[in-house]
Amino acid sequence: MESVQTQIQNKDGNQNIAQQEQPYDGFLYTWGMNSGGCLANQKKNKERLFLLNLSTGGFFGAAISSKNELYTWGETKNGRNGHQPNQNFILVPQKIINLQNISQVSCGNWHCLALNNQNQLYVTGHNKYGSCGLSGIDEIYGFKLNDTISDIQIQSISAGDGFSLYLDINKSVYSSGFRLMHGNKEDQHQYQIKKIKELEGIAIKHINSGFCHAAVVTQEGGELYTWGSGNFYQLGHGNTKSLKTPQKINNLSGIEQVSCSRGEKNCHTIATHSNGSVYSWGSGYKGKLGHQNSWSHEDPADESRPRLIQYLQDKGITITKSISGGIHSAVLSKDGKLFTFGCCSDGRLGHTKAEKRVYLYKEALPREIQGPFLNNKIIDASSSYYFMAAIAES
Template identity: 30%
Template sequence: MNVLTWGFGKLGQLGNGKGETDTQHTPVRPKLPTNTEVCDIHCGGYYTAVISKNGHLYTFGCGKYGRLGTGDEEDRLEPVKIKAKDDDKGNITFRKVSCGIWHGAAIANDNNIYIWGYGKSHGVLGDPTLPSAALPTILNGPFNSIVSGIACGNNFTLLWTSDGEAYSWGCGRHGVLGHEDGSDKNTPTIISSFKNNSVKVIHMSAGFAHSGVVNSDGRLYMFGKGEDGALGLGPSPPKQVNEPRLVSTLQDVHITELSCNVGEKHGHTLCVSNQGQVFAFGDGYKGKLGLGDQNSHFAPAEIPKENFNGEHINHVSAGGIHSAAVSAEGHMFTWGCGSDGRLGHPEGKGHRYLFRSDVPREVEGLSKVGKAVSVSCFYYHTVALIETRKT
């Protein structure tokens, strides 16, 4: 599988070559080593990370605060292979990666967790003795079993294990960590309300100012900043929610995945059901809810399936002011703000502020390359994992 990128490219986050920093309104290929097969992708604050099939981690884009994990703060316009601290020979390989704004984290194939970037912000690296980490550094947490996933937010991190335990650390502002007191946590701390209520976590999403969780029964829990409706808790939304709260209107729907937006303002959330439905809620700025208008929705609203050509959706990603989804048939759909090339539609070129789509539209350029598998959106750019056609 291969990677395609598009959107704002000024700092190299598209990875398409030295001197190639222009905005791209249609997908381009990062300059990964020849014949590199990719298994995981994620994009963060002006940078991108990918993991190859053989476990190599590559990053590109803005290097400020060490967010690339290269050992320095230099920008990289092409993908650079990353070596963990004390791994000069590059023997450590990875299987999952997550990017925040100023930090990143990855799960190694030996099940260790590595984290890097700017750590001075509220203990986001999970180790109070580690003010920053320019290279991926092992995180010694209190985890009782194998780590299943990790999600980097603005200045906080979420993690869940194979036995369903959930941990969080970093800045507790808005209640994004899910702890009753709403305070910062300098080290990984178990989210006690899940443990106390025997809730087994299978998926987590870390946004800019809110977080979401899916449990083993397909129930959706939200916490963090709520005043913009991004928690989906109904009319008169709370300003913030410190502890995970069940989204009651979706109790009869089996949720498999969610994505919390990464923008500082206009919070929104997308989630997917096992029937391929997509639900959206929060601020409708620039049409990013995909419901045909720019209205806000304080409870989950289903995006009509005909807006996805009737296809079964497997995967979603909420950017800052745009959104994306991938269908089981391998098509990708984007909606919301299309300036700076975010949506991947060629007609967006030249419409810096006015171009948008209030409903999902297929990114036709991807279908010519192959089958879309997954997508990751950040504020200004989008990254897609593509199963290329055999030639």
């Protein structure tokens, strides 16, 4: 049976949300700027998939099926989606033939990481700075086993822009890649996967790589460590100082999960507390921190330290996952509803744009997406700078 796709069009004619039907209970939705086929919404896919989780990167995406097979789509440049660059774009999700038993996938801006159920790491894409943890090769076209870390049992992966983070079964954090982002003091690119020395002896439960900053959450107490560029207060330490090594954010604990923004400018961070509340900080560009501040270019409403999103608290909305885009944000509630806020240009919020307000349209408070999956529980969601994707039950 062929998959069924539905296009929701705005008044300006641009695509906003595309639905691809899946068997059993799963639906894949994408919305935002459709560059390089990143929305994967061409009506040519004859294979029906039930997707479990997904990741979005620089104009490409990836998802894992119920059979633990990896599918990717979008731009092939630099080998980022794991398909050979004999065509510029993959317009519908295509299976990576040589990979099996995949349990996790993480899309960076120019590279992609995949982990199988035997803790083996596969890498593809741009590796000039060592983001894939291999030396002597700038581009990797097709997923390649990183066999340099046979002594490390990785259980979690996170791909950023030119760097990557890895969490092993002993709760230790490793990294590779760009010199200002790998978290170690050495002022040079890190072409091999190495332990972050500043975090030695600290058990970590969650890692996240953004475009130009990173964060980890401790196992005990849910404390948060950040490093990288601090130009927009995104590190949460009360200043715009950049840090080469992880530093703990004072007076913040109980965090379960964190998400660092996917853009080079107007950076922010958003984190989920164990009680279901959400904190955000950094650039307040177009209301993407969710505090309903009166944003303007003259007064950007930045937050230099973590601030509770009071609106979600007042509404009694319990959040399980926070998601940072580039100039927008999203949160996924316990009951499977997806809320977005910030800049809505290119349809990235998934809300119908008001006429004649295409670029200026923004949401200063978290707003539930009212669309084709209104009555379907969202089981996972992800965002890159320009587009978002979600998997919903039918």
